Amino acid sequence: MNSPHRFWRMLARKDVLAGLLFIGVAVFGLWLSRDYPIGTALRMGTGYVPRLLCWLLFGLGVVVLVQGLREAQDSRALSSADVSAWRPLVFVTASLVIFGLSIERLGLVISILLLIGVGAVAARGLRPFETLAAALVLILLSWGIFILGLGLTIPVWPEW
Amino acid sequence: MELLHNLAVGFGVALTPANLFFALAGALIGTLIGVLPGIGPIATIAMLLPLTFHLEPTSGLIMLAGIFYGAQYGGSTTAILVNLPGETSSVVTCIDGHQMARQGRAGAALAVAALASFFAGCVSTTLIATFAPPLAKVGQSFGAPEYFSLMLLGLIAAVVLAHGSVIKAIAMIVLGLLLGLVGTDGNTGGTRFTLGITELTDGIDIATLAIGIFGIGEIITNLTRPQETRALAAKKITRLWPTHDDFRRASPAVLRGTALGSILGVLPGGGATLSAFAAYALEKRWSRNPAQFGHGAVEGVAGPESANNAGAQTSFIPMLTLGIPGNAVMALMIGALTIHGIQPGPQIMSERPLMFWGMIASMWIGNLMLVVINLPLIGIWVQLLKVPYRFLYLAILLFCGIGVYTVSNSAAAVLLAAFFGVLGYVFTRLECEPAPMILGFVLGPLMEENLRRAMRISGGDPAIFVERPISLGLLIASLALCLLVALPAIRSKREEAFQE
Numbered sequence: 001m002n003s004p005h006r007f008w009r010m011l012a013r014k015d016v017l018a019g020l021l022f023i024g025v026a027v028f029g030l031w032l033s034r035d036y037p038i039g040t041a042l043r044m045g046t047g048y049v050p051r052l053l054c055w056l057l058f059g060l061g062v063v064v065l066v067q068g069l070r071e072a073q074d075s076r077a078l079s080s081a082d083v084s085a086w087r088p089l090v091f092v093t094a095s096l097v098i099f100g101l102s103i104e105r106l107g108l109v110i111s112i113l114l115l116i117g118v119g120a121v122a123a124r125g126l127r128p129f130e131t132l133a134a135a136l137v138l139i140l141l142s143w144g145i146f147i148l149g150l151g152l153t154i155p156v157w158p159e160w
Numbered sequence: 161m162e163l164l165h166n167l168a169v170g171f172g173v174a175l176t177p178a179n180l181f182f183a184l185a186g187a188l189i190g191t192l193i194g195v196l197p198g199i200g201p202i203a204t205i206a207m208l209l210p211l212t213f214h215l216e217p218t219s220g221l222i223m224l225a226g227i228f229y230g231a232q233y234g235g236s237t238t239a240i241l242v243n244l245p246g247e248t249s250s251v252v253t254c255i256d257g258h259q260m261a262r263q264g265r266a267g268a269a270l271a272v273a274a275l276a277s278f279f280a281g282c283v284s285t286t287l288i289a290t291f292a293p294p295l296a297k298v299g300q301s302f303g304a305p306e307y308f309s310l311m312l313l314g315l316i317a318a319v320v321l322a323h324g325s326v327i328k329a330i331a332m333i334v335l336g337l338l339l340g341l342v343g344t345d346g347n348t349g350g351t352r353f354t355l356g357i358t359e360l361t362d363g364i365d366i367a368t369l370a371i372g373i374f375g376i377g378e379i380i381t382n383l384t385r386p387q388e389t390r391a392l393a394a395k396k397i398t399r400l401w402p403t404h405d406d407f408r409r410a411s412p413a414v415l416r417g418t419a420l421g422s423i424l425g426v427l428p429g430g431g432a433t434l435s436a437f438a439a440y441a442l443e444k445r446w447s448r449n450p451a452q453f454g455h456g457a458v459e460g461v462a463g464p465e466s467a468n469n470a471g472a473q474t475s476f477i478p479m480l481t482l483g484i485p486g487n488a489v490m491a492l493m494i495g496a497l498t499i500h501g502i503q504p505g506p507q508i509m510s511e512r513p514l515m516f517w518g519m520i521a522s523m524w525i526g527n528l529m530l531v532v533i534n535l536p537l538i539g540i541w542v543q544l545l546k547v548p549y550r551f552l553y554l555a556i557l558l559f560c561g562i563g564v565y566t567v568s569n570s571a572a573a574v575l576l577a578a579f580f581g582v583l584g585y586v587f588t589r590l591e592c593e594p595a596p597m598i599l600g601f602v603l604g605p606l607m608e609e610n611l612r613r614a615m616r617i618s619g620g621d622p623a624i625f626v627e628r629p630i631s632l633g634l635l636i637a638s639l640a641l642c643l644l645v646a647l648p649a650i651r652s653k654r655e656e657a658f659q660e
Binding site: 014 | 211214325327328330331334335337338341345347348350351352353355376379380383384549550551553554555557558559560561562564565566571572573574575577578581582585586589590591592608611612615616619620622
């Protein structure tokens, strides 16, 4: 067996990745809170509880990691389906980011069009005509609910 | 008699046209998202949280509560007709409910599910009305050490009752606790974990977190799965009324399911899903011919369906009386209260009796509405099942975006929700249950506050937690729970319970 391959296979186990995720967050938290005053148990500073929790998370992450490494086979490894998930992952996230960036400047109508346009790429089998119809229905629906019904102060059209 | 008086007050509030409308709206939305696979009550309540800001607090809570128990009704419809759980709490209903539908008894299965839910709803509403006042009294005598220990017990119980790895669930709770601390420390005024981002100085909004993890994360997860085929088991539902034999067999199962669900609902980490699983296991063990289960046993529908509704409703008890959420939905309810500036806790009942009793009364009204919505109008919901997910997710995605934007009026929150969406997807893939994280998120600041207060009372001596009898009792219970999980015999039982 070539060892780099085995190393990656081991790394792809769910518990190994989860453990690494927890450890990573804990280390990041400890680094961020390195200058927070800790104080004493009587007068707890800003950093007391956060640092305590970060160390706890670190410990738990190590346990999960070790459990993952000690698992006998690769039964709970990530499957190839997990890797091919980039399409919805990228486009759903992108559509929301674009929506967030555009809503205040371009208004509700255009940002909905952008969200639906980009978001529709995430799923396979959505025809252009269907996407357009869905966008129109959703624009009318959200305009009715949020602007007419609830009177929210979201700009509807771009502000020049 | 005080109970009757309180209930009369409550019905006075719940029967106003506005509140009737919001109870109906909640029941309808709940049924809708219950029927539709791919969106659950947590994401929906998170999305609608911003809307409740514009409503009376009582009306808002009535609607959100309606969504939660409405989803329990709606979830069974999809489970029975399509063999897909509309909600996680109706996973077990698929087993026997769908078999009944395939034998041409879809109508009977739907009716048993709705009537069982209704019965359980009535009983658990009465339980809330009876047991909430004394519990709130107990809660009022609690000091900071007791509260801290109680929250600890709640978090540990949530871990024990969650499925999957215990260690991972604890880690998720700690992660939630940490996320809850992001922002300005109320005691010292220092900022924590804000990464220099101005929008984070006020902390992360619970709606943003929940919409990201449960709304966006679920969309991504669902889209990565191959499209399921939704074949209806029954083209036309003809006979809606169960037979005499169905009634005879289902009635005791409903009683057992209601009792079990009511108890499990109160426990932290309990609620609808756990109750349904436990009830199915109980029915199977209780039955004289367990071989029938999986082949359309009516008890397998009646037990879990009554249990999930009972559990959904009694999980309001710790939230309303102690201000402590037992599951993620209750954590969001606490978020809804705080949006309106209402401090959750035992004082709610005495300070806002109209809201408290109005909400309880509305639960009963909502349950009555749900029977009507789900039985005679079943045809409409069946039609909705034909909407393909590729249209549905666009609508969910949009409402998530608008919901996040309106709750905080900041574009940064939308970006944050997108980030949590990716995180939610990663958690699902790594088999890390995100629900305990929401609990930790809500309880994080509260626990820190009570820990600090307790330490100030004792002069920095941690012994205060074991010197106070109630606090000691709660800590012993927490420890006992930890030991229970560690015991191999219990561990295998626990896995068995979730497998069935």
